[in-house]
Amino acid sequence: MRAAVMRNDSLLVDDIPDPAPGPGEVLARVLACGICGSDLHFLRHGRQMVALGREMSAGAPGGGMSRLDLDRDVVMGHEFCCEVVGLGPGVTGVNEGDVVVSMPMVVKGTDFTDPTAIEAIGYSNTYPGGYSEALILSSMLAIAVPNGLDPRYAALTEPMAVGWHAVQKSGIKPGEAAVVLGAGPVGLAVIAGLRLVGIEPIVAADFSPTRRALALTMGAHEAVDPKSEPAVQAWQRIDGAKTLVIYEAVGVPGMIDQAMRDAPRGSRILVVGVCMEEDRVRPMIGIGKELTIQFALGYDPFEFASTLRNIAEGALDVQPLVTGEVGVAGVPQAFEDLAHPDLHAKILVEPALD
Amino acid sequence: MRAAVMRNDSLLVDDIPDPAPGPGEVLARVLACGICGSDLHFLRHGRQMVALGREMSAGAPGGGMSRLDLDRDVVMGHEFCCEVVGLGPGVTGVNEGDVVVSMPMVVKGTDFTDPTAIEAIGYSNTYPGGYSEALILSSMLAIAVPNGLDPRYAALTEPMAVGWHAVQKSGIKPGEAAVVLGAGPVGLAVIAGLRLVGIEPIVAADFSPTRRALALTMGAHEAVDPKSEPAVQAWQRIDGAKTLVIYEAVGVPGMIDQAMRDAPRGSRILVVGVCMEEDRVRPMIGIGKELTIQFALGYDPFEFASTLRNIAEGALDVQPLVTGEVGVAGVPQAFEDLAHPDLHAKILVEPALD
Numbered sequence: 230m231r232a233a234v235m236r237n238d239s240l241l242v243d244d245i246p247d248p249a250p251g252p253g254e255v256l257a258r259v260l261a262c263g264i265c266g267s268d269l270h271f272l273r274h275g276r277q278m279v280a281l282g283r284e285m286s287a288g289a290p291g292g293g294m295s296r297l298d299l300d301r302d303v304v305m306g307h308e309f310c311c312e313v314v315g316l317g318p319g320v321t322g323v324n325e326g327d328v329v330v331s332m333p334m335v336v337k338g339t340d341f342t343d344p345t346a347i348e349a350i351g352y353s354n355t356y357p358g359g360y361s362e363a364l365i366l367s368s369m370l371a372i373a374v375p376n377g378l379d380p381r382y383a384a385l386t387e388p389m390a391v392g393w394h395a396v397q398k399s400g401i402k403p404g405e406a407a408v409v410l411g412a413g414p415v416g417l418a419v420i421a422g423l424r425l426v427g428i429e430p431i432v433a434a435d436f437s438p439t440r441r442a443l444a445l446t447m448g449a450h451e452a453v454d455p456k457s458e459p460a461v462q463a464w465q466r467i468d469g470a471k472t473l474v475i476y477e478a479v480g481v482p483g484m485i486d487q488a489m490r491d492a493p494r495g496s497r498i499l500v501v502g503v504c505m506e507e508d509r510v511r512p513m514i515g516i517g518k519e520l521t522i523q524f525a526l527g528y529d530p531f532e533f534a535s536t537l538r539n540i541a542e543g544a545l546d547v548q549p550l551v552t553g554e555v556g557v558a559g560v561p562q563a564f565e566d567l568a569h570p571d572l573h574a575k576i577l578v579e580p581a582l583d
Numbered sequence: 584m585r586a587a588v589m590r591n592d593s594l595l596v597d598d599i600p601d602p603a604p605g606p607g608e609v610l611a612r613v614l615a616c617g618i619c620g621s622d623l624h625f626l627r628h629g630r631q632m633v634a635l636g637r638e639m640s641a642g643a644p645g646g647g648m649s650r651l652d653l654d655r656d657v658v659m660g661h662e663f664c665c666e667v668v669g670l671g672p673g674v675t676g677v678n679e680g681d682v683v684v685s686m687p688m689v690v691k692g693t694d695f696t697d698p699t700a701i702e703a704i705g706y707s708n709t710y711p712g713g714y715s716e717a718l719i720l721s722s723m724l725a726i727a728v729p730n731g732l733d734p735r736y737a738a739l740t741e742p743m744a745v746g747w748h749a750v751q752k753s754g755i756k757p758g759e760a761a762v763v764l765g766a767g768p769v770g771l772a773v774i775a776g777l778r779l780v781g782i783e784p785i786v787a788a789d790f791s792p793t794r795r796a797l798a799l800t801m802g803a804h805e806a807v808d809p810k811s812e813p814a815v816q817a818w819q820r821i822d823g824a825k826t827l828v829i830y831e832a833v834g835v836p837g838m839i840d841q842a843m844r845d846a847p848r849g850s851r852i853l854v855v856g857v858c859m860e861e862d863r864v865r866p867m868i869g870i871g872k873e874l875t876i877q878f879a880l881g882y883d884p885f886e887f888a889s890t891l892r893n894i895a896e897g898a899l900d901v902q903p904l905v906t907g908e909v910g911v912a913g914v915p916q917a918f919e920d921l922a923h924p925d926l927h928a929k930i931l932v933e934p935a936l937d
Contacts, residue, residue: 281871285868490638490639500869507865508865508866510864511862512839516855516857518639521877522869523875524873525873
């Protein structure tokens with residue numbers, strides 16, 4: 230089958246062997262798969278991330294990424310919606326023709342506490358991700374897409390769940406205010422999640438006018454260019470009284486320190502932007518203002534499923550986020566395009582377009 | 584009066600004008616004043632700290648430190664117990680001869696929300712701290728020392744309140760476990776506070792054998808040399824099951840990153856060690872394990888008062904912490920001695936010893 234392959238730290242389109250479903254697994258045809266900023270990072274910093282995964286698992290056999298071998302092929306893509314086209318042995322509850330989404334992981338065996346029993350779809354040497362014509366899912370993780378929802382919007386379940394989880398993890402409550410630094414896909418998902426909780430005001434900041442417009446569409450009450458007015462200053466202008474939670478969704482070095490410097494005394498900073506590089510902070514600022522920094526990653530199965538439901542029922546309108554659609558052949562160019570944040574939010578890969 | 588004066592970024596003993604109490608203030612003779620590690624930091628990094636205070640108050644007239652002028656004299660010392668020897672106009676509720684402690688601040692006027700109305704005793708150009716024969720207190724902040732408690736132990740109210748506040752701020756509950764990195768005065772105060780809450784096990788780590796022995800005396804269940812066994816590893820050996828809170832009480836660059844690397848997934852890190860310098864962290868580690876970093880500073884009036892009561896009633900035995908006593912003339916040498924963490928926990932300045 231045709232796939233966009235990460236090989237020797239670059240991306241190329243090639244034919245790779247068709248995958249075959251094992252026990253409890255299904256073969257699924259990719260209908261749509263979003264390109265995630267993490268994959269752009271991974272293409273550039275993959276070896277560093279694998280090394281960090283190994284340091285964190287401290288010699289023990291760790292979760293997905295620590296076992297990756299980047300001298301072998303990797304097919305990325307973990308924000309997918311698929312149609313089931315083949316069943317492995319012992320599969321029940323899923324049928325050919327079902328349109329499904331799934332958390333991007335395959336569970337091998339039944340010991341969920343064994344990190345080596347989990348393969349991360351899209352960051353694996355054996356399980357291809359969604360930048361391809363087909364992939365393998367764990368049947369027990371597949372969730373049927375309801376309400377005849379367009380598979381292109383169902384594919385946004387994963388990134389929207391990341392934002393929803395960050396909002397949940399921050400513990401923000403109605404009556405508090407939010408500043409969202411960065412209106413890329415993660416920041417936009419956070420804004421949508423904050424709006425669902427009923428937060429007001431939500432102040433977004435991004436250098437890009439396109440992204441500021443998207444932030445307002447997704448529910449921000451104010452969107453500022455940090456060159457003209459820092460986000461916390463804008464919040465002070467329009468509110469300044471409520472308890473503030475700052476969401477850092479940019480993920481480049483320096484952002485955490487900047488958020489700490491601008492944060493009001495006693496406030497919380499939720500870091501959801503993935504900064505791959507070493508970063509500098511001034512702990513004195515955190516101490517002087519007794520700040521809390523909470524890091525957030527991913528989502529749990531309930532957050533994932535409720536995000537799909539919110540999209541299908543119209544509580545989350547993700548349509549504005551889709552700013553581009555390409556076939557598998559278009560993936561390398563799409564990666565180039567996404568380096569310019571002014572042009573895009575989410576580009577979908579749809580193999581049917583090849 | 585005689586005082587140890589910070590002048591031109593160094594410490595010398597000199598005669599300075601006797602202070603006089605204004606309205607609502609009292610003149611108090613210093614009985615004992617602990618030397619705080621923050622003062623060692625301040626002597627070395629004072630100008631940097633003042634600059635940071637100004638950056639944090641963003642041009643507005645800020646709290647105590649941002650208004651300091653280090654080209655003028657500063658008398659440090661904020662962990663004191665005194666005897667009231669003179670009353671300013673309008674003072675009620677405090678009498679000459681009372682032995683008192685106080686949070687190290689003077690409130691000028693009645694608008695507590697005005698940061699310029701507060702002078703930090705020990706970090707002020709106008710209010711001398713306790714490395715001197717006498718100082719000025721706000722009568723409303725003075726608390727009588729109960730139970731005939733030795734003023735030398737009452738002077739430890741302030742540093743013990745810092746540890747108690749850190750324990751409270753972390754929200755740790757019985758049934759959870761604690762690792763305390765660093766068994767200097769702050770770490771030892773944290774250990775004592777954890778013991779008061781009923782935490783078990785408490786694992787302390789320090790390079791110094793003297794400080795490890797003190798950690799056990801103050802209530803740690805295990806004290807390890809991190810060169811031989813990292814603290815989190817020791818906790819895994821003797822517990823490894825409970826929810827863990829890590830207290831960072833060293834305050835040198837690299838400690839936060841190290842705590843993040845060693846922390847179990849989902850755990851909390853309470854930073855109470857004051858790192859004055861810029862620090863490097865790897866946000867990816869925080870994200871990968873969804874860590875929470877909470878910074879803590881100082882204490883509130885209730886925590887301060889209850890710490891004095893705990894010392895006076897014997898719930899907190901601070902006697903082992905006093906490892907040296909000097910007169911005002913001995914302060915510069917005591918600062919030198921405290922640079923060697925193996926020799927001391929707390930040195931008290933007692934002007935009566937001159």
